[in-house]
Amino acid sequence: MHVPTLIARKREGEELSTDEIRQLIEAYTADEVPDYQMSAFAMAVFFRGMTAVETAALTRAMMTSGDCFSHRAGHPPVVDKHSTGGVGDKVSLILAPLVACAGCWVPMVSGRGLGITGGTLDKLESIPGFKVRVSLAQAAAQLDRLGVVMMGQTERFCPADKKLYALRDVTGTVPSIPLITASIMSKKLAESLDRLVLDVKYGSGAFMRTKKEAETLAAGMVAVGREMNVEVTTLLHPMSEPTGRTVGNALEVIEALDCLNGQGPPDLRQLVLDLSAAIAGVPRTELEQMLDDGTARRKFDELVAAQGGRPEDLGKLAEIHRAPVIREVLAPASGVVGRVDAGMIGQASVQLGAGRARAIDGVDFAVGIDQLLKSGESVHFGQPLCRIHARTAVDFDMAEAMVERAIRLNE
Numbered sequence: 001m002h003v004p005t006l007i008a009r010k011r012e013g014e015e016l017s018t019d020e021i022r023q024l025i026e027a028y029t030a031d032e033v034p035d036y037q038m039s040a041f042a043m044a045v046f047f048r049g050m051t052a053v054e055t056a057a058l059t060r061a062m063m064t065s066g067d068c069f070s071h072r073a074g075h076p077p078v079v080d081k082h083s084t085g086g087v088g089d090k091v092s093l094i095l096a097p098l099v100a101c102a103g104c105w106v107p108m109v110s111g112r113g114l115g116i117t118g119g120t121l122d123k124l125e126s127i128p129g130f131k132v133r134v135s136l137a138q139a140a141a142q143l144d145r146l147g148v149v150m151m152g153q154t155e156r157f158c159p160a161d162k163k164l165y166a167l168r169d170v171t172g173t174v175p176s177i178p179l180i181t182a183s184i185m186s187k188k189l190a191e192s193l194d195r196l197v198l199d200v201k202y203g204s205g206a207f208m209r210t211k212k213e214a215e216t217l218a219a220g221m222v223a224v225g226r227e228m229n230v231e232v233t234t235l236l237h238p239m240s241e242p243t244g245r246t247v248g249n250a251l252e253v254i255e256a257l258d259c260l261n262g263q264g265p266p267d268l269r270q271l272v273l274d275l276s277a278a279i280a281g282v283p284r285t286e287l288e289q290m291l292d293d294g295t296a297r298r299k300f301d302e303l304v305a306a307q308g309g310r311p312e313d314l315g316k317l318a319e320i321h322r323a324p325v326i327r328e329v330l331a332p333a334s335g336v337v338g339r340v341d342a343g344m345i346g347q348a349s350v351q352l353g354a355g356r357a358r359a360i361d362g363v364d365f366a367v368g369i370d371q372l373l374k375s376g377e378s379v380h381f382g383q384p385l386c387r388i389h390a391r392t393a394v395d396f397d398m399a400e401a402m403v404e405r406a407i408r409l410n411e
Contacts, residue, residue: 001020001023001024001027003024003027003033003037003041004037006020006024006041007037007040007041007044010041010044010045010048011044011047011048012048013048015051015053015054016054016057017057018053018057018060021054021057021058021061022057022060022061024041024061025058025061025062025065025160026061026065028160028163028164029065029159029160029163035167038164038167039167039171039173042164042167042168042171042173042176042179043171043172043173045173045176045178045179046172046173046175046176046179049176049177049178050178052220052223052224052227053227054178055178055181055182055220055223055224056223056224056227056228058178058179058182059181059182059185059186059189059224059228060186060189060228061160062158062160062161062164062182062183062186063158063185063186063187063189063190065158065159065160065161066154066155066156066157066158066159066160066190067136067154067156067157067190068190068191068192069107069136069139069140069190069191069192070136070140070192071105071140071143071192072140072144075105076103076104076105076147077103077104077105077194077195077281078104078105078106078107078191078192078193078194078195079099079104079105079106079193079194079195079196079197079279079280080106080107080108080188080191080193080196080197080279081095081096081099081108081196081197081198081199081275081276081279082184082188082196082197082198082199083198083199083201084180084184084198084199084200084201084206084207084208084214084217085117085201085206085207086117086118086201086205086206086239086242086243086342087116087117087118087205087239087242087243087247087342087343087345087346087349088118088242088243088244088245088246088247088252088342088345088372089117089118089199089201089239089243090118090123090243090244090246090252090253090255090256090268091199091243091268091271091272091275092108092110092120092150093120093123093124093252093253093256093260093300094256094259094260094268094272094291094296094300095272095275095276096108096148096150096303097148097260097296097297097299097300097302097303098260098272098276098280098287098290098291098296098299099148099276099279099280100146100147100148100299101147101290101295101296101299102276102280102281102282102286102287102290103147103281103282104147104279104280104281105143105147105148106143106147106148106149107139107143107148107149107151107191107192108120108148108149108150108151108191109151109152109153109157109187109188109190109191110124110132110150110151110152111152111153112152112356112359113355113356113363114355114356114359115346115350115355115356115357116205116342116343116346116347116349116350116355117207117346117355118247118249118252118349118354118355120150121152122249122363122365123249123250123252123253123256124150124253124307125249125365126249126250126253126317126321126365127253127304127309127313127314127317128309128310128313128320129308129309129310129313130304130307130308130309131307131308132150132151132152132307133151133152133154134149134151134152134154134307135154136154136156136157139151142306142307145306146299146302146303146306147299148299148303149303149306149307150303150307153187157187157190158186158187158190160186161182161183161186161187164179164183165183166359169359175207177216177217177220178220180207180217181217181220181221181224182224184198184221185221185224185225185228189225189228189230193230194230194231195230195231195232195233195278195279195281196225196230196231196232196233196279197232197233197234197235197275197278197279198218198221198232198233198234198235199235199237199271199275200214200217200218200221200234200235200236200237201214201236201237201238201239202214202236202237202238202239203238203239203240203342204239204240204341204342204343204344205239205240205241205242205341205342205343205345205346206239206342211236211238214236215236218234218236219234221234222234233278233279235274235275235278237271239342240339240341240342241339241340241341241342241345241374241375242340242342242345242346242372243267243268243271244264244265244267244268244372245265245370245371245372245373245374245386246368246369246370246372247345247346247349247354247368247369247370247372248349248352248354248366248367248368248369248370248389249321249354249363249364249365249368250317250318250320250321250365250366250368251368251369251370251389252368253314253317254317254318254370255268255370257297257300257314259272259291260291260296260297260300261294261297262291262292262293262294265374267374269291272291273287273288273291301314321365321366322366323366323367323389323390323391324390324391324392325388325389325390325391325392325393325395325396326387326388326389326390327387327388327390327396327400328371328384328385328386328387328388329384329385329386329387329388329400329403329404330382330383330384330385331379331380331381331382331383331384331385331409332381332404332409333381333409333411334378334379334380334381334409334411335378335379335409335410335411336376336377336378336379336409336410336411337373337374337375337376337377337378337379337385337407337408337409337410338375338408338409338410339375339406339407339408340372340373340374340375340406340407341405341406341407341408344402344403344405344406345369345372345402345403345406347402348369348388348398348399348402348403348406349367349368349369349399351395351398351399351402352364352367352368352369352388352389352390352391352395352399353367353391353395354367354368364391366389366391367389367390367391367395368388368389369386369387369388369389369399369403370386370387370389371384371386371387372385372386373385373386373407379409385403385404385407386403386407388400388403
């Protein structure tokens with residue numbers, strides 16, 4: 001394989017063969033192709049795109065670059081969900097135990113937050129003792145026993161994706177539909193799934209800004225699933241305002257627990273049920289019942305205990321992670337909430353320390369925003385629009401200014 005020729009052919013819009021793509025990824029994973037050549041290839045793909053067959057070949061090559069889940073004979077349906085990112089999106093914390101209660105196995109390999117997009121692993125780690133570093137052997141045993149595991153990407157799990165994503169992040173090639181598709185689908189299909197539901201977001205708080213972009217990404221991922229014999233369902237959702245009423249790690253876990261107890265914000269509950277119904281294989285009414293009668297909550301407690309946490313700590317998270325400064329943002333006038341800009345709220349959360357600007361940054365579990373009003377709700381002058389949890393008064397003032405710009409009131 002002559003890599004410069006391959007790059008040039010893709011630059012000119014030619015279709016590469018499955019073998020050529022496989023060899024390229026194998027060589028890159030083995031450090032035989034340097035970053036500068038892979039950067040050039042990624043830029044060629046960014047401008048020229050890939051066919052469905054090429055994208056499936058890239059996905060398969062990345063998926064098989066390391067270890068994949070291997071499930072025992074006669075296993076239950078293996079299912080998962082993936083979100084393309086959002087603000088206040090704590091759905092995975094509720095969906096994974098809920099769908100496991102329906103008799104499925106859920107081997108959920110999740111990521112950390114970057115920018116305004118929150119990460120499931122960061123939220124789970126706000127539970128004292130919760131371990132997200134789980135080997136595939138440990139995950140398999142836990143699936144057999146519990147039906148659910150929520151873990152991070154191991155060193156041997158899709159290593160090609162790990163390398164390529166880090167490269168894309170610093171070369172301006174992140175927003176490429178084929179590269180996004182292969183990155184998402186390689187990790188999910190390495191779980192050896194039967195069914196997958198994709199929550200594709202669009203709007204100010206999402207990576208895809210328009211519905212058309214989201215539809216293009218969704219179609220690409222469905223096509224890859226078809227090529228690889230996995231049943232893929234996509235649901236498109238606007239991310240114009242945050243999901244639920246909280247943004248921030250421990251705060252979102254607390255809200256997820258409310259939903260697992262049959263309560264919580266209606267928009268969060270509906271989203272959980274919409275996505276769960278696509279993969280669980282049981283009627284929606286049965287899923288609703290398992291949220292309302294405590295079945296899903298008990299499964300979450302079992303998950304926490306299995307991965308090193310103490311279920312009795314879940315009710316104390318507000319005190320365990322109590323920010324030094326907790327103050328309300330008050331309405332400057334009376335009116336109806338016309339907009340809660342998810343992107344701006346997400347930025348405020350990142351500035352508080354709940355998110356990270358770089359992959360190597362840490363996060364503050366205690367800070368964030370809660371009690372957030374939603375579009376269509378009425379408020380009187382001087383009543384709270386939300387509450388900010390901050391490390392310092394200066395941080396609060398900064399976040400307050402951003403929240404005031406994010407929330408528009410109509411008379």
